[in-house]
Amino acid sequence: MLPEFAASSASSLPLWLVRSGETGPDLPEAISPAAKVWATAQGFAGKSGQLCLLPTPNGEFAGALYGIGPKPGASDRPARERYKLAKAAETLPQGDWHIANAPDGFDLFQGALGWLFAQYRFTRYKKSEAPATQLVCPANVDADKLLALAAGEYLARDLINTPASDMGPDELEQAARDLASRHGAEITVITGQDLIAQNFPMIHAVGRAGAQAPRLIDIRFPGKGPLLTLVGKGVCFDTGGLDIKPPSSMGLMKKDMGGAANVLGLAETLCRLGQTSDMRLRVLIPAVENAIAGNAFRPGDVLTSRKGLTVEINNTDAEGRLVLADALALADEESPALLISMATLTGAARVALGPDLPPFFCDDDGLAAAIHAAGRDHADPVWRLPFWEPYETMIEPGIADLDNAPSGGFAGAITAALFLRRFTETARHYVHFDIYGWQPSAAPGRTKGGTGQGMRAILNALPEILK
Known part of the structure; x- marks a missing residue:
């Protein structure tokens, strides 16, 4: 389904x-004394x-009053309810x-x-009633922008919510092709053994045991200007590999392609807003399954990356950074103005900040401030963590360049992030987002299940970043 507003009419x-x-x-003066x-x-x-x-004298609805709480002040804490x-x-x-x-101070x-977010329904496998209410877009509010933002969010949610039985590397590629077709973009896909021939060895190593072949999806959108490259982790299911996850940790692993879903959702919004004409937008998605088979990569293996750095595998469940590394190395060869990676990467991020507040990493203080402010102002909160260089020694093992x-x-x-x-x-500039991509329980505007994180923070910081 796509988001929509009600037609403006006297019947609303x-x-x-x-x-x-x-x-x-x-209480508004315009309502009656009764x-x-x-x-x-x-x-x-x-x-x-x-x-x-509010009832009419004959018992029908005359309208409704809805509380929005006290007027916000400069010292207020963040609202508990986002929307x-x-x-x-x-x-x-x-x-x-x-x-x-339109009360003063209300956005x-x-x-x-x-x-619009509250109207989202995932109906692929179970019929669901259409949203009971529709809103007439408020006067002097940009309906096209709202619908573009909601379309990107809906796309990300749909992709994450779809189980791996219907959202493997093949289907993720098709979703990318559909997006490219909608917006006149060029797409190339490198699959299977061709990854070895074209020097993406870690993408191949992680995905070679999967039921569907690993691949690198590369979308280029028409436009002129600074190069913005988005790299999204597309691990369509993660068993943990030979370092297998326990069942309690594997149950949500259909969402391990949440980074890919978010960069595709962001690209959808950028295209609908017409902003890709002012930049050169590129989207890279390494799409794999981290599976268990006789040809799965092993603990103790040493892999050589596209960049030439060697990586010792001390846990096959830390596979996302491996596929991202090859994709980032490719992206970096073009020296983009801004390179962003998005990934459901570490449980440590969730322990630190929980599921609702994804961390991001950025070396540039001005850029980081712009992203944080955009997230705060557009109901898409993010929190900066440091590329703490004293920890570099922790990712340097004895027999390879990286651990x-x-x-x-x-x-x-x-x-x-340092890796x-x-x-x-x-x-x-390089910015990395370690997202969760999942709403554990329903909240207003956020149904339980897949969710976008960081997309609007990035979108609304881009004018400052790319100027």
């Missing part, structure tokens, strides 16, 4: 946004997420609704975006 019902206050809710009495009798206080339906209107989309009676007022754009899984368990997200940075020498 008004939704009044109401702030709470010390002396009671700030409606104000009704709201008071219902105990409506304007608290965030509180809903009060203020998403809960309204999920709790209002069936029908079309329009926002009847109608983000509110409408949350409403894919340092012993000890300390600073796992940082050592993984990847070794393959990015000529890019003007």
Whole structure:
């Protein structure tokens, strides 16, 4: 399904946004005295997420009041609920609704975006009722931009939610081809033994035991300007390899291609917004299964990367950085203005920051500040962690240039990021996102399952980054 707004019409019902206050809710003057009495009798206080339906004299709906909490102040903590209107989309009676007022300090754009996100349904395997409510896009709000953002998010969620039985390397390639076809992009795919011939040995080594052949997907979008290259981890299922995961850790491994899903979702949004004409956008996805078979790569193996650096394999479950390394080395050969990797890479990132706040790594303070601010301002929070150079020795084993899984368990997200940075020498800027790509339990605007992370933070920081 694609996101959509209701057509603007006189039949839509008004939704009044109401702030709470010390002396009671700030009820809009436009509603009738009877409606104000009704709201008071219902105990409506304007608290965030509180809903009060307004009846007509004959018992039909006249509209609704929806609480958005107190006016934000400079010292406020981040809101617990990311999308203020998403809960309204999920709790209002069936029908079309329009926002009847615009309280000071309320971001109608983000509110409408949350409403669209709340309408997402994954219906491939089980029928689901269409969203009961639709929103008329608020006046003076860019509907096309909202729909472009939601389309990218929907795409990322759909790809992550699809199990490996229907989202292996073959199907991930097809999703990339579909995107390229929609937007007039060129796509090339290097598959199987051709990876060896064209010097992508670690992508091949990780994926050669899979039921579907490993591959490197390369999409180039038409445009002129600075080169932006997005690299997404496309491990379509991760058993852990010969260092096999326990069942409790393997159950969600269909989401291990979340990095690929997010870069494809971001590319979808950029194309729909027409922003690819002002840059040269390239998307690289190493797509593999990390499986178990007689030809699987082994603990103790030493692999030689595309860059020529040798890597000692101390854990086959640290495979994502291996396939990313070959793709990053290819990307770096063009010296992009900005090189970004996105990957569901380490459990250490989740231990440090949890599932809802993905870390990113960046050497440039100005660029990092722009990404953090964009994430904060566009309901897509991210948090900077350091490329801590004193830990470089932890990824340097005795018999090879690099170690894919340092012993000890300390600073796992940082050592993984340091490993990847070794393959990015000529890019003007390199940023790595260690995302989770999964919503563990439903929240307003975020259904349980696959989710986008970091896409809007990147999108809204690009003008500052690429200027």
